[in-house]
Amino acid sequence: MRSSWYSDAVIYQLDPRLFADSNEDGWGDLPGITERLHYLRGLGATCVWMLPFYTSPFRDGGYDVSDHLAVDPRLGDLADMAHLLETAEDLGLHVLVELVTQHTSDQHRWFQEARRDRSSPYRDYYIWADEPNDDIQPMFPDVEPRTWTWDEEAQQFYRHAFYSHEPDLALDNPRVRDELYRIVAFWLRMGVSGFRVDAVPMMLERARAARPDTDGQWLVRDLRAAVSGQRTGAVLLGEVDVASDEYAHYFGSDGQGMTMLLDFWSNNHLFLALARGQAEPLERALRNQPAAPDGATYAHWLRNNDELNLVRLSDGERTEVLDTFAPEESMRVYGRGIRRRLAPMLDGDPRRIALAHAVTLSLPGPPVLRYGDEIGMGDDLDRPEREAVRTPMQWSSTPSAGFSDAAPDRFQAPVVTGRYGPEHVNVDEQSVRDGSLLQRVGALVRARLGLSELGRVRPETWDVGVPSVLALRYQVEESSVLLLANLAGEDVVARLPAGEVSVLEAGQARYVDVHVDQDYAAVKADGRIPLAGYGYRWLRRTIDGDAAGSSTSESEENS
Template structure:
């Protein structure tokens, strides 16, 4: 039986920014609950919620002050219980962010730890009398000079891989790991379907300090064991930005082969090469990346996305490749972040061109593994570069063209973040309600892609095979991504034209399967298979693709109807 997550479509929502139910200017759990029907109507089958725990919110909630409490501005545990019940009624799985590499410096553990060297919480964190070299570099070099900060009350330095107000937890301490298992168990018992696990390589680094065997991956296996106690389908979705050859370590397949580590990995490698392909109008970087991609374990998967709540980190590219992406999408330093990435939303990167934005989503849904949608990207929301760092992409959801974009009834100066109200991405031009009734809107197109994808059993079951495509007139068709998924006698061919020009391409598939029909297309094209072209002595069916167009094709069966999905 195939696990639910292999066929999932995940919607990433920030509770603070989604919908305010009580008019205090902050989105909240009750507001999210009221909007769950929107997610289900879009076609999402799971929702990943950014941290809503008690927090000073200096880092979007990733500075957790209490893992077992809801921030009072966002609701309480009863609200979460009701939200989980509503999600279950709609068939939506809920994933929470598990942030256990660090805490806020306002967390009770840290406050007690700094009070005395004899505190039972002192060794919950990493301390030193002098800064020492650990090989850990600051994640935000534009903001933090190093990873050690002096604490006057503690009279020692504490280590922080991220911000100085986020001290690293000492996961080499078994008592800290017991706290982690307690947190996981609490939320799994509440009814969540799993976790997106933050900063996994940093957690493993601390595990190595306790026991260097298997590089510290024993910690990941222990996390998996805790999750499995609550059902084999409880998910651990790991944030693991490493080289592809290291993926097996985090899946737990290096020795066992079957996988006893993370259930899914966020696929930074393909994400980087997707944007390189978009920057160059050339599908080859993405195809080459797929060829180098390790196979996930039998019950594992990669999760794919376009943009998320952080910067678009481009560290998996070479310097030349990174420069190409920056030249295409973030020419100025104001648009860049930390010397390695881009702090822009998808729509502004693609100049607000609905064709290009839809094409990028079509590519996303063509890739192997569950797609993850960032809230607001389905309507083409913009960014606010006047906000610092990653806050530029963290603005309220734009529901309507009314006051505060329908996000909140509070005065504008009380909002958790400013609504984007001016320019081409302002809420009067870009909002969900208006796009719901427009047959050619981005929201409509993305919804059609989601529902079509959910009807394709092959995409969550097997790895695609890149298909050779040539121009019908001769020559290579480098701008066209062509991926074929085949499973148990049925198959689907997914085409995407990255170029801003119409193309006719000859497909490297068996003409015996022709004619083909569209399961999904950016516009009406008609069936494929009537016209052919001869390439390298072979007769190939010809397909037309509009500029930035996409088509998902199936062969007709012998009765003249499309194969059942």
């Protein structure tokens, strides 16, 4: 893979409504984010992925957009966005924003015009029918069992794959696609580095409707051309939750499709591996992952803004993960996923949470960190659906979590209470406590930034004789790293393959720790590598006797 800014990126996903409130109104905002960008840079992030900040009723976390070209007044204005982008650039941070054009809010001017008058040019911006049909499946069957809703003013049904207040856009209409390209151009001129593209498979469904003799991928190519023509190096990060053998279509055979794909297939199998305490499911997923074309890559994550959707697993595997990480019905949603944060799923054990991050950070392509996971934030299962994982960032131990000085009843969402409340989980305390989860995750992120091999080649999965150990070897010319992670709670001893042992015994190479979870003895010529329960060791193979890095434990890294 040729080197680009995103090859070695570490992406931090945040929700502008819930990150930091600068004006005491109970809503997070763009100035609040700007004030905290130094924190993200110190963590080691190189890219900020901002969830929707556009004008919206915020009935669906801002994905119900009512104006794609404006900042919601509760979050700031365009001048605030310009200042945020300038500050990010000064800090060496790229910024990705959401491109939500599969649907709009029903409060969008386009839809309001469309419903009033059948002859309006905006009528054909949406999908209408006198008699509905079940041409698509609802995304949230527990809440919206049908995908068509009668509109009394329009005197027709309109289609919505998501919520009934989010009518689907008719992307088969060239005027709607022109609006899409205008939105892209606007934000690129503002200075963003690209877009996370929402619901890409649903967008292509309309592209196929426009050109039934195609697979719809021409829309992805046209979008990529619009982005690349406006700003060199700008990226499209696609939400493409499909079977892994379909990924190649979204990249494009010549790499002129999506720049990056969020790899749902590997994500599902990562959690199956964590549930079993065995590496095999994730190793299998990586082996079956189609190679990305030159200049394209996958992005990996643990949790995001939605449910942990487990549809890429078999029924038996899905049940296994649900029973392990969501044993109560209140923890599940939509008959397919988990509505919990990472830390509660892993029983709040800092070792397991750090290990999960170590695994994600060892995968090929950019890792994505969800805001608050670096400190082990919890969830609020009293909130409906996916809102359980959408709570204010916990900066301090105060009841307001340092998120806002407004009265709590004005907060966009309540602060988590109980075991994961801010008095127990917050940035301030973990910033100064040796061995805290924040310090462990930060050390992992910064160590990963020094391993350029991970952004350039696909790894080999090595059998090291222990089923619980994930072993990924990256080789770029003479440079080689081996990343080990023990998914089980028991101490183990991994063993290098026989061929490597013979090289070590001959004194032709050695393995040197570049990052570890604790102090370990140096790797000896017999190739035995001890690992603690939920431990990890990142090693570099050196052939000249001059180690590429020195052994570092968590305490040394953070002193």
